[in-house]
Amino acid sequence: MDEAQAVLDSIEGTVGEIAVDNPKMSMRDVDVFYAEKQAIFGVDLDVANNEVIAMIGPSGCGKSTFLRCLNRMNDTIPICRVSGSVMLDGDDIYAADQDPVLLRARVGMVFQKPNPFPKSIFDNVAYGARIHGLAANRAELDDIVVGSLKRAGLYEEVKSRLDAPGTSLSGGQQQRLCIARSIAVSPEVILMDEPCSALDPIATARIEELIDELRENYAIAIVTHSMQQAARVSQRTAYFHLGKLVEVGDTNEIFTNPQHELTENYITGRFG
Amino acid sequence: MSDTTEIVKASLARRYRAERRFRFYGVLAITISLSFLAFLLISIVFRSIPAFTQSSIHLDVALDAETLGVSENPDYAELRTANYSGAIKKAMRERFPDVSKRKEKKNLYSLISSGAEFQLRDHVISDPTIIGGNTVIWLQADDELDALVAAVDDVTNIGDVKTRLNEQQRGWIAELQQAGEIKTRFNKTFFTNGDSREPELAGIKAALFGSAWTLLVTFLLSFPVAVCAAIYLEEFAPVNRWTDLIEVNINNLAAVPSIVFGLLGLAVFINFFALPRSAPLVGGIVLSLMTLPTIIISSRAALKAVPPSIREAAQGIGASQVQVVFHHVLPLAMPGILTGTIIGLAQALGETAPLLMIGMVAFIVDIPAGITDPATVLPVQVFLWADSPERAFVAKTSAAIVVLLLFLIVMNAVAVLLRKKFERRW
Amino acid sequence: MADKLHLDQHISQKFNDELEDIRSRALQMGGMVEKQVSGGLQALLEGNSELGNKVAKLDHEVNSLEVEIDEACTQVLARRQPAASDLRLIVTVIKVITDLERIGDEAEKLGRFAVDLASSRELPAYRKELRHLGELVQTMLHDALDCFARMDYEAALKVAARDDDVNAEYETLSRLLITHVMEDPRQVKNVFNITWCARALERIGDHSVNICEYVVFLVKGKDIRHTNLVDINQSLKP
Numbered sequence: 045m046d047e048a049q050a051v052l053d054s055i056e057g058t059v060g061e062i063a064v065d066n067p068k069m070s071m072r073d074v075d076v077f078y079a080e081k082q083a084i085f086g087v088d089l090d091v092a093n094n095e096v097i098a099m100i101g102p103s104g105c106g107k108s109t110f111l112r113c114l115n116r117m118n119d120t121i122p123i124c125r126v127s128g129s130v131m132l133d134g135d136d137i138y139a140a141d142q143d144p145v146l147l148r149a150r151v152g153m154v155f156q157k158p159n160p161f162p163k164s165i166f167d168n169v170a171y172g173a174r175i176h177g178l179a180a181n182r183a184e185l186d187d188i189v190v191g192s193l194k195r196a197g198l199y200e201e202v203k204s205r206l207d208a209p210g211t212s213l214s215g216g217q218q219q220r221l222c223i224a225r226s227i228a229v230s231p232e233v234i235l236m237d238e239p240c241s242a243l244d245p246i247a248t249a250r251i252e253e254l255i256d257e258l259r260e261n262y263a264i265a266i267v268t269h270s271m272q273q274a275a276r277v278s279q280r281t282a283y284f285h286l287g288k289l290v291e292v293g294d295t296n297e298i299f300t301n302p303q304h305e306l307t308e309n310y311i312t313g314r315f316g
Numbered sequence: 317m318s319d320t321t322e323i324v325k326a327s328l329a330r331r332y333r334a335e336r337r338f339r340f341y342g343v344l345a346i347t348i349s350l351s352f353l354a355f356l357l358i359s360i361v362f363r364s365i366p367a368f369t370q371s372s373i374h375l376d377v378a379l380d381a382e383t384l385g386v387s388e389n390p391d392y393a394e395l396r397t398a399n400y401s402g403a404i405k406k407a408m409r410e411r412f413p414d415v416s417k418r419k420e421k422k423n424l425y426s427l428i429s430s431g432a433e434f435q436l437r438d439h440v441i442s443d444p445t446i447i448g449g450n451t452v453i454w455l456q457a458d459d460e461l462d463a464l465v466a467a468v469d470d471v472t473n474i475g476d477v478k479t480r481l482n483e484q485q486r487g488w489i490a491e492l493q494q495a496g497e498i499k500t501r502f503n504k505t506f507f508t509n510g511d512s513r514e515p516e517l518a519g520i521k522a523a524l525f526g527s528a529w530t531l532l533v534t535f536l537l538s539f540p541v542a543v544c545a546a547i548y549l550e551e552f553a554p555v556n557r558w559t560d561l562i563e564v565n566i567n568n569l570a571a572v573p574s575i576v577f578g579l580l581g582l583a584v585f586i587n588f589f590a591l592p593r594s595a596p597l598v599g600g601i602v603l604s605l606m607t608l609p610t611i612i613i614s615s616r617a618a619l620k621a622v623p624p625s626i627r628e629a630a631q632g633i634g635a636s637q638v639q640v641v642f643h644h645v646l647p648l649a650m651p652g653i654l655t656g657t658i659i660g661l662a663q664a665l666g667e668t669a670p671l672l673m674i675g676m677v678a679f680i681v682d683i684p685a686g687i688t689d690p691a692t693v694l695p696v697q698v699f700l701w702a703d704s705p706e707r708a709f710v711a712k713t714s715a716a717i718v719v720l721l722l723f724l725i726v727m728n729a730v731a732v733l734l735r736k737k738f739e740r741r742w
Numbered sequence: 743m744a745d746k747l748h749l750d751q752h753i754s755q756k757f758n759d760e761l762e763d764i765r766s767r768a769l770q771m772g773g774m775v776e777k778q779v780s781g782g783l784q785a786l787l788e789g790n791s792e793l794g795n796k797v798a799k800l801d802h803e804v805n806s807l808e809v810e811i812d813e814a815c816t817q818v819l820a821r822r823q824p825a826a827s828d829l830r831l832i833v834t835v836i837k838v839i840t841d842l843e844r845i846g847d848e849a850e851k852l853g854r855f856a857v858d859l860a861s862s863r864e865l866p867a868y869r870k871e872l873r874h875l876g877e878l879v880q881t882m883l884h885d886a887l888d889c890f891a892r893m894d895y896e897a898a899l900k901v902a903a904r905d906d907d908v909n910a911e912y913e914t915l916s917r918l919l920i921t922h923v924m925e926d927p928r929q930v931k932n933v934f935n936i937t938w939c940a941r942a943l944e945r946i947g948d949h950s951v952n953i954c955e956y957v958v959f960l961v962k963g964k965d966i967r968h969t970n971l972v973d974i975n976q977s978l979k980p
Contacts, residue, residue, distance in 0.1 A: 117631065122555055145636050153632035159625035161644060171643075172633040222629070229633055272823055299825045301963025311825045314751040 060293035068263035074128035098278035115151035152226030158218035160210030172229035196224035216247025364714035370503035372454035459708035515708030526691030533600020546615035570609035578673030614656025782852030791860035797853030804846035908947035
């Protein structure tokens with residue numbers, strides 16, 4: 045415990061360039077507490093448009109917690125408290141006049157385990173559009189569903205069985221269905237919390253390909269345990285350690301020449 | 317071979333013996349409990365058999381207006397009050413012309429049930445034109461005769477079977493049997509009559525309807541309230557000292573002895589709110605108080621069992637809390653909630669004590685037509701019959717228990733079916 | 743000095759061993775090549791055809807060692823997906839051994855010319871002129887390998903700077919040899935051979951510079967090839 049505290053104290057500020065030219069989301073001095081325990085310590089970070097930012101770090105480093113702050117998923121945990129500023133297009137999403145329901149329509153989320161609703165494939169994708177009233181009639185709804193499935197690269201595989209239950213698909217297809225479900229509400233940012241950790245390498249490769257394509261239209265933040273995946277899909281990488289953001293920078297730079305010793309130790313598999 | 321192999325080998329036999337011993341105990345325990353259950357069920361079913369059959373006696377009844385004490389063209393009121401009992405007695409005397417002594421005649425008449433006159437009355441009322449002629453009719457036999465013919469083949473040689481019928485009466489029975497004028501058939505009256513002091517006329521229809529009305533009230537009150545409470549506590553309520561307190565109290569409420577609820581019902585609903593005594597309305601309210609905690613607890617468990625990933629998925633695309641609950645969580649929890657409800661209702665169906673307190677123990681002959689009519693329920697009916705002195709009520713009691721058990725089995729089967737039907741994989 | 747990259751601190755002990763093995767075999771190959779160069783030079787200066795042959799034959803060993811190390815690096819890339827300093831080490835080793843192999847080839851040439859010269863009727867005295875250039879190049883190679891072993895990027899920059907001296911010496915030597923040809927045109931063949939040898943030594947110097955540049959990449963993660971030294975020193979300032 046004391047050793048961890050010593051390491052934690054030794055991390056002073058973040059190495060690398062935090063800010064980007066066109067920030068979609070901009071976090072400054074974010075602290076997160078679970079009851080009395082502090083999980084995130086003063087993190088500053090920008091998420092840029094048309095960019096994939098990967099968040100890596102050992103288990104319990106706070107990367108998922110931080111990701112869930114970005115669309116206020118932590119609101120559902122009563123003991124969780126967030127301070128600091130989280131800006132989406134310059135508006136603080138934790139301000140009193142900000143609605144978490146609207147926010148989550150703008151900042152979508154894909155989870156670790158594929159979690160389609162126990163409904164048909166069509167209803168899964170249509171659900172978001174339905175609750176937000178995005179489609180005026182059935183034809184528009186059809187367009188949204190087909191369009192989203194196409195963009196998620198799933199349409200060809202499921203077009204003949206849109207009324208089959210979403211849970212009947214394979215793991216990788218389910219995860220793409222979940223991605224289709226999030227993009228059906230046309231979010232501006234997509235958060236992904238270890239989206240491939242339950243998938244085999246081939247399904248993973250498809251999702252990664254999809255993430256790269258989605259980058260054209262969205263800002264994407266992805267938490268991953270796989271450093272190779274972070275290296276493959278992201279343009280920038282942020283390394284978290286014990287709740288602090290140790291280093292952030294260009295992915296190429298982080299994986300060939302990290303500046304901080306902790307980053308180096310983590311990505312090369314050394315005990316630090 | 318290594319040391320480990322040797323050591324393990326040495327202990328293997330002992331370990332397997334221990335396993336076999338334990339399996340034996342397990343099987344023994346199950347056998348014992350099953351045999352208790354089987355004993356109980358078999359004895360009840362066996363004892364209930366006589367209640368499901370009913371002996372009738374074939375009689376040729378002369379329906380002359382004089383005997384019946386009616387005019388030539390009787391109206392409905394006259395027909396209802398006519399002396400059918402006299403006609404039946406006359407027919408019996410004609411069937412056995414040798415019987416002359418007063419005592420013997422009385423014995424002879426007692427072979428026919430006292431309810432037979434109503435049978436004849438209904439028969440005549442349905443077709444008054446038969447007055448003046450003869451009619452052939454199967455009339456209900458007395459419960460003693462019923463029990464005897466069910467118990468022995470040859471009524472003149474009864475061995476050590478106990479009966480109140482004397483040798484002469486048994487002779488008549490044997491004669492009737494030889495002439496094919498006694499037959500035993502399925503006892504419809506058991507299901508179509510209310511309670512009666514005469515065992516052969518007593519039925520469970522009133523109690524069945526009473527139970528049904530009571531359960532309906534219980535369901536309508538407890539289900540929506542309990543489900544709303546469970547959803548609020550599980551999905552919306554903040555976690556603090558108050559909700560903790562409420563949770564503890566709900567759990568305690570489930571453990572309160574049911575008679576306490578009966579006293580509460582008596583004090584509050586009958587004495588204070590002046591609701592009708594003995595009515596399914598009050599019974600249902602009292603039973604829903606009892607059922608509420610059961611349904612709340614099982615509903616909360618069902619809601620808790622819905623994987624958080626489904627909630628997160630819905631929240632992640634911007635569903636509000638109410639949408640999350642009603643679109644996703646509740647449908648998935650429904651089978652569990654329904655099962656809990658049915659188990660709660662089954663408990664209520666078998667409950668006696670609180671209903672005794674609010675007067676549902678009354679002697680009810682009429683079928684209750686609504687929730688405010690006086691009524692009784694199946695378990696209370698069982699309790700009443702078990703208390704009655706006539707021997708034939710022993711069979712009736714068992715029969716009522718069998719019906720109650722059947723109801724419980726049906727309800728549990730419905731619970732299983734609902735679970736199967738609505739259960740969805742995720 | 744391998745501590746600089748903390749090669750022994752991986753969670754996987756086997757990975758530690760594999761990286762250490764690759765590094766030490768690269769150094770072993772460096773040692774062999776160094777020996778080859780000094781042997782070739784000695785054979786040339788002394789007109790020792792036996793030593794010349796030996797040097798030429800040593801090249802087979804160097805080549806097969808290169809193949810072995812290459813294989814080991816490929817396996818680490820495939821199985822460990824190294825990142826950061828580990829990745830830079832593997833990339834550096836792959837490049838260093840390529841340069842070492844080329845140096846080996848140049849040394850082989852020196853050996854063969856030594857055999858040629860030894861068989862000619864009279865040994866030209868001016869072959870001694872190669873000594874100075876040879877010593878320069880030899881120390882340069884030695885120091886470059888030393889920097890690689892110690893992962894000392896500052897020393898590596900200094901060693902790389904010495905290439906200018908080598909080039910100047912090569913220029914002087916060329917002019918001297920041209921004078922010899924003009925004085926005695928019959929010496930053309932020998933002068934040409936000597937020129938080739940000077941050329942080989944100059945190439946060895948260039949390869950040594952490459953090795954120094956890789957050391958900077960290995961330690962600092964910066965590619966300094968094809969840039970001038972002033973910029974490099976600027977960019978490496980902490």
